[in-house]
Amino acid sequence: MLALAAAVSFGIALLFNLFDASLGEITESxxxxxxxxxxxxxxxxxxxxxxxxxxxxGRRARR
Incomplete structure (x- = not known):
């Protein structure tokens, strides 16, 4: 789940980079x-x- 969130974060950072955008203090970096x-x-x-x-x-302990 964390890897998926990281991929989304990297994707949004790429879009910020492509469009030279930022949301106040939230930048590409x-x-x-x-x-x-x-x-x-x-x-x-x-x-x-x-x-x-x-x-x-746990399986080995039960044998």
Whole structure:
């Protein structure tokens, strides 16, 4: 989910760049930094719920 939000952020930043637009303090670079933060959180495992390793460990313990 965070990766999807990062992709949207990068897409909006691209549009800002193409049209030389900004929304007050929210500029193209702000959206790029937001996208990088979301990608870092995604790669760090934030918002992933239960991990696959936890589920597989639970199955092995039951055998």
């Amino acid at each position: 702000t959206l790029v930094v937001l996208g990088l933060l979301l990608v870092a959180l995604h790669l760090g495992g934030v918002g992933a719920g239960r991990s696959f390793s936890t589920r597989s460990w």
